Amino acid sequence: MSAAPGYNFAYLDENTKRMIRRALLKAVAIPGHQVPFGSREMPLPYGWGTGGIQVTASVIGPDDTLKVIDQGADDTTNAVSIRRFFARVAGVATTERTAEATIIQTRHRIPETPLREGQILVYQVPMPEPLFRLEPRVAETRRMHALADYGLMQVKLYEDIARHGHIAISYNYPVMVNGRYLMAPSPIPAFDNPKMHRMPALQLFGAGREKRLYAVPPYTEVRSLDFEDHPFRPPRAEAACALCGSRESYLDEVVTDDRGGRMFLCSDTDWCRQRREAAG
Amino acid sequence: MAYVAVKGGERAIAGAHAWLDELRRGDPAVPELSVAQIEQQLSLAVDRVMAEGSCHDRGLAALAVKQARGDLIEAAFLLRAYRTTLPRFGASTPLDTGAMRPIRRISATYKDLPGGQVLGPTFDYTHRLLDFALAAEGAAPPPPAPRAPAEEAPMPRVTAILAQEGLMARETPSEAEPPDLTREPLAFPADRPLRLQALARGDEGFLLALGYSTQRGWGNAHPFVGELRMGEVAVEFAPPELGFPVEIGDIAVTECQMVNQFAGSRTEPPQFTRGYGLVFGHCERKAMAMALVDRALRAAELGEEAAAPAQDQEFVLYHCDNVEATGFVEHLKLPHYVDFQSELEKLRAMRRTAEAAREAAE
Numbered sequence: 001m002s003a004a005p006g007y008n009f010a011y012l013d014e015n016t017k018r019m020i021r022r023a024l025l026k027a028v029a030i031p032g033h034q035v036p037f038g039s040r041e042m043p044l045p046y047g048w049g050t051g052g053i054q055v056t057a058s059v060i061g062p063d064d065t066l067k068v069i070d071q072g073a074d075d076t077t078n079a080v081s082i083r084r085f086f087a088r089v090a091g092v093a094t095t096e097r098t099a100e101a102t103i104i105q106t107r108h109r110i111p112e113t114p115l116r117e118g119q120i121l122v123y124q125v126p127m128p129e130p131l132f133r134l135e136p137r138v139a140e141t142r143r144m145h146a147l148a149d150y151g152l153m154q155v156k157l158y159e160d161i162a163r164h165g166h167i168a169i170s171y172n173y174p175v176m177v178n179g180r181y182l183m184a185p186s187p188i189p190a191f192d193n194p195k196m197h198r199m200p201a202l203q204l205f206g207a208g209r210e211k212r213l214y215a216v217p218p219y220t221e222v223r224s225l226d227f228e229d230h231p232f233r234p235p236r237a238e239a240a241c242a243l244c245g246s247r248e249s250y251l252d253e254v255v256t257d258d259r260g261g262r263m264f265l266c267s268d269t270d271w272c273r274q275r276r277e278a279a280g
Numbered sequence: 281m282a283y284v285a286v287k288g289g290e291r292a293i294a295g296a297h298a299w300l301d302e303l304r305r306g307d308p309a310v311p312e313l314s315v316a317q318i319e320q321q322l323s324l325a326v327d328r329v330m331a332e333g334s335c336h337d338r339g340l341a342a343l344a345v346k347q348a349r350g351d352l353i354e355a356a357f358l359l360r361a362y363r364t365t366l367p368r369f370g371a372s373t374p375l376d377t378g379a380m381r382p383i384r385r386i387s388a389t390y391k392d393l394p395g396g397q398v399l400g401p402t403f404d405y406t407h408r409l410l411d412f413a414l415a416a417e418g419a420a421p422p423p424p425a426p427r428a429p430a431e432e433a434p435m436p437r438v439t440a441i442l443a444q445e446g447l448m449a450r451e452t453p454s455e456a457e458p459p460d461l462t463r464e465p466l467a468f469p470a471d472r473p474l475r476l477q478a479l480a481r482g483d484e485g486f487l488l489a490l491g492y493s494t495q496r497g498w499g500n501a502h503p504f505v506g507e508l509r510m511g512e513v514a515v516e517f518a519p520p521e522l523g524f525p526v527e528i529g530d531i532a533v534t535e536c537q538m539v540n541q542f543a544g545s546r547t548e549p550p551q552f553t554r555g556y557g558l559v560f561g562h563c564e565r566k567a568m569a570m571a572l573v574d575r576a577l578r579a580a581e582l583g584e585e586a587a588a589p590a591q592d593q594e595f596v597l598y599h600c601d602n603v604e605a606t607g608f609v610e611h612l613k614l615p616h617y618v619d620f621q622s623e624l625e626k627l628r629a630m631r632r633t634a635e636a637a638r639e640a641a642e
Contacts, residue, residue, distance in 0.1 A: 013365070036465040041364040045357065046604050047611025071618045075289045078614055084290075108618045126608065137594050139468040165633040170622035189622040209604045211465030235625035252617055253624065267618055 010057040010090040016040055020058035020213070024204060027215035032177025033145070034128050039211040049082055049107055050208030052124035056086065056105050059120060059204070065093045067101035072109035072250065072267035079107070098270050108171075110192040112249045112271035115201035117218060123186040125207040128214060130174045130184040150182045153225065161230055170235055176223045177216055185222075190234035191250045196222040239264040244275035304349045318342040327532075327561025328352055332602060333359030334462065334481045336531045336560050353483075357603045364462065371457045373516045373525050377535045377558070378437055382511035387438050389504045389539060395435030398428070400510070402564075438507040439537045439554055449542065449553045470593055475577055476570075480559055482600030484566040490590040490600075491572030499576045499588035503555065506539035510562055534559050538571035545583045553582065 008014065016038075023037040042050040060066065066086055070079040074096040082105060083094050095101050098113040105122040115121060131141045134152045144150070153174055160168040173190035177183045185193060186205060196203065196216060203216040216222060226232035237251045242263040249271055251264040266272035305312065319326055319342035329341040333356040341359055348354035384400025387393055413419065442448035458473035466478065479487060494501035512532050516525040538555035542548070555575025557567035577593055579586035589595050599605060 007365070011365075013367070036467065038463045038465060041357075041360040041462070041603070043361040045610065046607025047609075048607065048614065050607075071615045076615055077289065077293055080290050081293060107614075108616070126611070138598075139594065164630050165637070166626065166630055168626065168630065170626035171619040187616075187619050189618055191622065209608055235622055235629060237621065237625055250618070251621070253621055267621075 007089050009062070010060050010086065011043075012040065012054065012057045017058040020054055023213045024055065024058065024215060027204070027213050028202070028217050030181070031216050031220050032175075032181030032183040032214060034212040034214045036211055037213050039208045042208065044082070044085065046209040047126065048078060049105070049124035051206030051210075051213070052105050052107070052122050052208075053082060053085070053206075054208060055122045055204050055206035055213065056103060057090070059122075060086065060090055060092060060103055062090070062092065064102045065095050065100055067095050067098060067104045067270075068106075069104065069109060069111070069268075069270075070107040071252070072111070073269040075269065096270055108187050108189075109250070109267060110188055110195045112266070112268045113274070114195075115199060117200045119201040121199075121201050121203045123188075123203065123205045125184065125186045125205045125210075125212075127172075128184055128205065128207040128210050128212040130172075130182050145181060148180065150176075153182060157225060157227070161227070167226070167230065167232075173232075173234070174225050176225060178220050179223075182225075183214065183216075183222075189250055190224065190232075191236050193222070193224045193232070193234060198222075237264050241266045241272060241275075244272045244279070246272070246275055304347070313346060315339065315342045315346055318345050324562060325350070325352055325355075327563050328484060328566070329355040329359055331560040331563050331566060332356035332481055332483065333363065335359050335363040353602050353606050357606070360603055368460070368463065370517065370520075371460075372528075373518060375513050375515065375533070375558075377509065377513055377533065378435070378440070380435075380509060380511045380513045380533075380535075382435065382509040384511070385435060385507065385509040387505065387507045389438060389506050393438060393441070395433055401425075435509075437509075437537060439539065442506070442539070442552055447552055448539070449548070449551050451554070466597055468594055468597075469580075470597055472574075472578070475593065475597060476556065476558070476574060478597045478600060479557070479570045479573055482570070483602035483605070484563065484569070486600050486602065486605075487569040487573055488565060490576070490596060491569035493588065494572050494576045494590045499579070499590045500584065501572060501576060502541040503572055503575065504539045505568065506537040506554075508534070508536045508564060508567065510534040510564065532561050534561065534563050534567040536564070536567035536571040538568070538575055540575050542582060548582075553578065 019038055023035045027033065027035045039051065040054060042053055044050060044053060066083065067074065068079045068083040070076040073079065086092055087094055098104065098111040101119065103120045103122060104111065105124065107124040110121065129138065129141050131144060131153060134156060135141050135144065157167050160166065169190065171189045172184055172187040173193055175183050175185050175193060175196065185196060198219050198221065200218050202218055205214045224232040237253060239251055240247045241249060241251060242265055244266060246266055249266045249268055252267045253262055253264055255262050319338050322345065325345055326338055326341045329344055329352055330336055330338065333341060333344070340362065341355065344355035344358040345352070347358060382398055384402060385395065385398040387397065439448050443450055458477065461474060461477050466474070493499065510533065512530040514527050515529050515531055517528050518525040536557040539552045540555055542551055542553040544550035553575065555571035557570030557574065559567045559570065573590055573596060576588065576590040577596060579591040586592065
């Protein structure tokens with residue numbers, strides 16, 4: 001339970017943690033609003049989760065239990081690497097069980113097991129700006145957020161439907177938070193979006209390279225953008241997990257040969273394990 | 281099952297690190313490269329890593345080059361990740377590059393000028409012929425190069441000479457402590473100290489291409505190298521408890537002052553304007569490119585049309601950082617199969633819709 005010598009607990013110095021915590025407090029106070037922060041250079045590359053790592057490092061304490069997932073799994077290389085980083089610099093307990101974790105850092109998924117009060121879900125965010133594909137200038141998108149001027153996004157969704165019959169966004173699907181701010185949920189599949197709505201756990205988002213933090217406090221309304229006649233309908237593979245038989249969980253498609261053979265498996269490895277253990 | 285192999289894990293990472301160590305060392309029959317050798321004999325690589333790593337420490341930069349197997353962006357990244365853990369004491373007083381004893385100082389705008397032209401150690405007039413004699417090791421070190429006796433005369437900066445005549449637009453002086461982009465995120469519009477800071481640690485290749493683009497009509501530049509100087513300059517710091525500045529050391533820098541035309545505006549007479557570049561170590565190409573881009577980024581404040589990429593603050597400043605850029609580009613090799621799965625299902629659904637529409641039409 002001891003941290004790496006030569007480094008402060010959880011790597012960041014206390015002044016940096018205080019700066020990040022202040023930004024997080026502001027983010028929690030204004031749900032969905034992007035707060036600029038003095039993102040530090042981390043010993044892991046940008047794009048590997050530097051924002052999430054800084055958030056985790058700022059909120060983690062010696063009594064916390066950390067779970068890290070990437071693509072829903074605890075055993076993907078980047079999840080292993082980040083978990084080891086915190087085991088090394090903070091000496092905290094780590095777990096692969098969603099229910100046991102107090103902090104869960106994630107890339108691209110929300111666990112299938114419903115989160116509870118007191119847990120913190122930390123998202124790694126590549127592009128915090130939900131409008132960036134429509135307007136690349138940050139100065140301009142800031143103005144649009146200030147005026148809640150989100151017509152551009154509504155028009156994009158409408159054009160998708162007119163052109164393809166569907167809203168052609170399957171992940172990083174934009175959401176309205178607390179009826180005020182348009183927010184990028186990070187590249188989670190749209191399948192996971194409904195889990196954000198009134199989630200009992202605190203959701204924190206860190207974008208290291210873009211130097212932005214944002215948050216969704218517990219029990220906050222999070223609605224995926226849609227239209228009355230084209231309600232939000234996230235895609236999921238029409239299959240059951242080959243290991244646990246789940247028909248509710250999000251599935252990864254695994255190609256098994258070069259003749260079109262494939263199988264589907266739970267992306268959330270902890271969920272899949274729980275179900276197999278329960279089935280005996 | 282193939283599935284197990286896809287999800288690598290701890291052993292794969294440990295194995296990759298061991299293999300990387302082995303490749304870094306290379307053939308054990310070849311003597312190991314020392315950090316001192318890198319610092320002395322690959323000094324321009326060390327300089328570039330110091331500049332883009334924003335940390336003036338030749339020893340650490342040389343170590344980073346060694347650890348990164350010569351990958352200079354990776355080395356700059358290593359140095360930055362170290363630098364960010366250091367406490368910040370404050371801002372130094374502005375460097376007085378006018379007081380520099382340059383080892384090189386040239387002007388392209390005046391044949392001769394106070395202090396003279398000092399060619400110094402430059403590749404400029406070498407013939408780029410591979411020197412096969414260098415391939416043979418163990419040769420005696422070259423004899424010391426002849427140097428002109430140091431002139432006692434001061435070396436005023438060319439832009440100051442022009443400014444005396446009122447031909448060079450004066451910069452607005454400011455006593456404000458410059459912002460620190462390693463502590464506070466970029467905000468737009470970014471003022472000049474912040475822009476220069478971003479450019480000083482920006483990628484040499486990116487700035488080179490942008491500077492080049494301004495010369496080729498993408499930004500309406502008419503630059504002259506007013507002056508280029510490199511050498512050691514003293515760093516002074518005024519600790520609050522002392523209240524006066526003390527010298528804390530010397531650093532090597534390259535400074536470029538680019539002189540550019542300006543047609544004048546309703547409030548300003550026609551005059552020259554400055555593009556400024558200042559880089560750690562001997563990084564002449566970078567300093568010149570930086571000066572071109574700095575001037576291009578002033579288009580808005582000078583009331584010029586700003587349509588070229590080099591004149592666009594957000595475009596230049598958000599994309600000039602190679603550690604950020606390499607991270608985001610290279611993260612694409614991390615797993616994305618959850619999102620890809622969503623895309624697969626969405627694409628299949630859209631194809632079914634299109635198929636159904638086609639069948640209905642037939």
